[in-house]
Amino acid sequence: MSDPNPPPPPPGDYPPQQPGGYPPPPPGGPPPPPQGYPPPQQGYPPPAAYGQPVYAPQGAYGAGPCPNCGQVFGTERTCQNCGQVGGLPTGIRTSSAGKRFGEIFLELLLFIVTLAIGWLIWAFIVSKNGQGPAKSVLGMRVVKLPTSRHATRGEMFVRWLVKRIMGAIPIVGLLSALWILWDKNRQALWDKVVDTVVVDDKEKRLLQQ
Numbered sequence: 001m002s003d004p005n006p007p008p009p010p011p012g013d014y015p016p017q018q019p020g021g022y023p024p025p026p027p028g029g030p031p032p033p034p035q036g037y038p039p040p041q042q043g044y045p046p047p048a049a050y051g052q053p054v055y056a057p058q059g060a061y062g063a064g065p066c067p068n069c070g071q072v073f074g075t076e077r078t079c080q081n082c083g084q085v086g087g088l089p090t091g092i093r094t095s096s097a098g099k100r101f102g103e104i105f106l107e108l109l110l111f112i113v114t115l116a117i118g119w120l121i122w123a124f125i126v127s128k129n130g131q132g133p134a135k136s137v138l139g140m141r142v143v144k145l146p147t148s149r150h151a152t153r154g155e156m157f158v159r160w161l162v163k164r165i166m167g168a169i170p171i172v173g174l175l176s177a178l179w180i181l182w183d184k185n186r187q188a189l190w191d192k193v194v195d196t197v198v199v200d201d202k203e204k205r206l207l208q209q
C-alpha cells in the first residue's frame with residue numbers, strides 16, 4: 001500500500017526546463033486536448049410553452065384587458081364591455097341590437113322595392129364582402145368566428161339559407177331574432193348555428209385583412 005501523501009520532492013530536484021519553454025508539437029500531430037469539457041447540460045430544456053394551449057392568436061380575447069376599451073375582456077369572443085371582437089382589428093365591434101333589427105326591416109324593404117330580382121343581384125355582388133344589401137347600406141359586415149375574417153359568398157349563402165329555414169318556423173324565427181337582445185356576443189340563433197357575428201365596418205377595414 002503506497003502512501004497517499006508522498007513527501008514533496010526536495011527543492012532543487014526538478015528536472016531542468018528546456019530552453020524556450022514547451023517543445024513545439026510534432027508536425028502533423030494531434031491537436032492539443034481541449035481545456036476541459038463544457039459543463040454537462042442539466043437535462044433537456046423544457047420546450048417553450050409546452051402543454052399550454054396556443055390561443056389568442058391576434059386579439060387579446062380570453063385574457064388581459066380589451067384592446068379597444070381597456071376593460072376586462074371576459075371569456076366570450078367579444079368584449080363584454082364594448083363589443084370589440086377578439087382577433088379582429090381594434091375598433092371592430094358588434095353592431096347594436098337596434099341596428100340589427102333596423103337592418104332586418106331595411107332588408108325586407110329593399111327586397112320589396114327592388115322586386116326581389118334587384119335584391120338578388122345586389123346580394124350576389126355584396127355577399128363577396130360578407131354583406132347583404134341592407135348591411136352594405138348600413139356599413140355592417142358578417143364575420144366568421146373560426147376564421148376571424150368576413151364571411152365569404154358561400155358562407156353568406158349558407159347563413160342566409162339557415163336564417164330562411166329558421167325564420168319559416170313560427171316562434172322559432174322570432175325567438176332566433178330576439179336572441180340578439182340577450183346574447184353575450186349579440187348573435188341571433190342563426191349566427192350561433194353558422195358561428196358568425198355581425199359587426200360595424202363602415203371604413204371597410206375587414207376588406208383589407
Ligand SMILES: [Zn+2]
Pocket residue numbers: 066067068069070071073079080081082083084
Ligand atoms: Zn372592450
